[in-house]
Amino acid sequence: EDGKLKIYMNHNQGASFFPETDELKVMFGAQEMETEKLERLEDTDEPISYQCMVDVSGSMSQDRIDAAADMISSLGRLKREGDNLAIAIMADELTESPFMTDPEEIEALADTIQRTREDTNLYYALVEELKKLKTDGDVHRKRCLIIFSDGADDNVQGITREEAVKMTEESHIPIFTVALLKDGHGTADEESAKILGSFARLSNGGEHFAPALGNGSNETIPGAITERLQKSFILTESLKDIKVSGGEIVLKVTVHAEDGQSASAELKLPEGDVKIIQKEIETANPTEAPEPTEEPEPEPTEEPGQPDSLRILGMPAALFAVLVIFLLILIAAVIAIIRTREDRRAMEESEPVSDAGPVTAADDSSPTIGVMQEEPSFNSPTQGFTEPEKESKPSFKIKAELTRIGKQENESFKAVISDRFTIGRSASKTKLSFPEDTALSSVHCSLFIRDKKLFIKDENSTNGTFVNGVPISGQYELNQDDTILIGSYEYRISWK
The missing domain is CATH 2.60.200.20 (Tumour Suppressor Smad4)
Structure with a gap:
């Protein structure tokens, strides 16, 4: 925006670590960018969108669902004023709420979540919620997905774990997973919790929690999630003198610490995003056109002994008369051509057409929203009429x-x-x-x-x-x- 590129870093390993701008190196393809500003998200007015997803299937007990509801209510109280939060409940089907900003409204809705005896559709729900976070107009640029589940999946929608993993990696959205295991859980339950946690580990900046296994508690998990997001960085990069040739580009950020250690992360920008950046580059690098130089107009000179000639609209009268006659002839010719075409069309429409092509009616068996009807162009034959001289070859449809x-x-x-x-x-x-x-x-x-x-x-x-x-x-x-x-x-x- 405004000729700048904002980069949202999803994960700050050490919350107290804050590098200087000269300790950062940002590469846009093979071009090094200039970092104009480095901020923690908590020091800006950038809002966050929290998408919570609660497993209410038969494998979950109501007490664990209530624990998830309590954590969601805590998130509603801990979030900042501009942040919003939505809740989706997951079983055979996925039921979603709109994004909310009022903590009391969030808590009231969380308290209504009840267990069902349906199957778990974890992978399908995960993919759908990531899609929502990328397309919903109420979602802010800083966003995350939080999953409360035991990790079991019955996979009735045909979404595999591999597909869910691929979507997780390509979305670049931080995923936080909270494994809610039953009392007296066994090895199979712990294995499901590990699979659930893999989505957090593979995501960009997420974290896995499992209170029953000593990894976090119901009371501390909401604060850990909000702190990780608010301690993350926002980099503002100048697009001045940056050039784009089209196609995909790799964006890479490297941080060099004082002790000699370094860390880096990279993101492949698709062609569509690169084109958006191209427009911002044009804003940052306007083409300055040279100011036109005004040449003095030559002063008119009068030839001695010659009388002033009659001029109309700045032209000699004789030349003006020739132009008027030419325009009259041209208008008459155009009128004659139009009348000839109209007479010919009237004669053709009055004759029966034996070899007209079939006119296919629109299929009304299913609804169509806003379909734009194609109008025949000026040079195309009237619908349902085939010129006898030309036999058009049907195109592939x-x-x-x-x-x-x-x-x-x-x-x-x-x-x-x-x-x-x-x-x-x-x-x-x-x-x-x-x-x-x-x-x-x-x-x-x-x-x-x-x-x-x-x-x-x-x-x-x-x-x-x-x-x-x-x-x-x-x-x-x-x-x-x-x-x-x-x-x-x-x-x-x-x-x-």
Whole structure:
């Protein structure tokens, strides 16, 4: 923002450690950046979003669920005024609350959490909540996921542990896991707790807690989470003189301590993020155009002995008359051409057409939101009419169907794709629009065909495009029944 790049460091190993700016080295690809400012998050007005997820399946007892509720209430009291918090309860299905700022509202909702006798859908819920943290408009730039569970997973949605791990690593969102084990737990329970903790360890800056195993207590865990986030760093880097050539770029931060030790972290920025940074670089490095030099106008000279000639609009009268005659002839010719075309079109429309191509009606079997109708261009034949002289070769088309998954299951949208098929929030700029989805960009993504294969491309959207839970950059080939996350919803795509 404002020609600067802000880098949020998720983990500060030593809360008391605070390096000087000259002890930092930030590399944007092969270019070293200038660190203008280094701050702790707690010293800024940067808010934090806490997404809590509570396991209420049959493997959890009510007393452990109550312990999770108490910790969430403590988080609500410990968070700062600008922070917000949401609660999701996890069993067969995932039920989510909106983000809240009032500690009393948070505590009242936490107190209503009750155990069910359903299965645990841990991996699916983890992936869904990470997607929410990347797309929800109420989520702040500093965010985290906190999971309260015993670590068991019944995997009924087909999300594997490997998929959840991949999403964890690629999201760069800190995950805090709290393993709530039953009294008299066994080896299998401890193994589930380790698997749960692996998501915290693999995440960027998270931490694992297991009170029953001596790792934290119900009373200290909320404070440990808020302190770790508030003690993290924010780096402000200058984009002046930074150049971008396109494609992915690796951002690397290295800290050199006085005792000679160093630590580093790096992040691969996808092409879409690089393009956003490119715009900020243009702000930081405006192109200064040279001021035009005004040449003095030559003074008119009068030839002696010559009378002043008559001038109209600065032109000699004779030249003006020639131009007027030329324009009249041109207007008459245009009118004649238009009338000829109208007469020909009227004659053609009055004749029966025996070889007209079929006109396919829109499929009303499923709802379509904001589909932009393509109007025939000025030079194209009228719909349903085929010129006898030219026999157009039909282009390859794919009839695709996007089915919304989750809260509004079985709601599907048709898409006939022959060229670039755009999807977004703007009804005037896209062929399939969802105006009510504020997490979508005006033109969010596009579908297109290449070599009879279907591809998707993110169109520099704000919140990104995800295929099977993985953010894409550039063009990506789709397969049957892939899932696409755009805006606030996930869709399963199929075609014929």
